[in-house]
Amino acid sequence: MSTVNGHQSSIQHFYDLNIWKESNRLSVKIYEITENFPDNEKYGITNQLRRASSSVGANIAEGFGRFHYKDKIKFYYNARGSVCEVQNFLFLSQGLKYLSKEEARKIFSEYEQLNKRINSFIKSTHQKMSETDNR
Numbered sequence: 001m002s003t004v005n006g007h008q009s010s011i012q013h014f015y016d017l018n019i020w021k022e023s024n025r026l027s028v029k030i031y032e033i034t035e036n037f038p039d040n041e042k043y044g045i046t047n048q049l050r051r052a053s054s055s056v057g058a059n060i061a062e063g064f065g066r067f068h069y070k071d072k073i074k075f076y077y078n079a080r081g082s083v084c085e086v087q088n089f090l091f092l093s094q095g096l097k098y099l100s101k102e103e104a105r106k107i108f109s110e111y112e113q114l115n116k117r118i119n120s121f122i123k124s125t126h127q128k129m130s131e132t133d134n135r
Contacts, residue, residue, distance in 0.1 A: 018117070020064075024057050026086075037098050056083055059078040073126065083118065090107060
């Protein structure tokens, strides 16, 4: 257990973060649903959607591993951008009839919730940076 700003924290690794756990769960879901995409999309939308979804968690992990708050925040913003990229490809997948409207909306909504949680995480990281700067 580590101490952060005078408080005990059980977060010692990126994989302890709930937002990382959620991004990983959603990425696995993306890999599962793209298994049913047409073979001719293997290097197209399937690859793009998988790369974008895995980029969310990768950016959270990389940000966590950075020492300076500004560096951390930059990667958390990148994770947020990757969420939007996933959502873009979900719309495209629905339009191409690779996903039903219901399936696309459900996972889109899950990514929307993750995006809100990333925004909160960015806000709290900004606050920690401000607290450190004011010492």
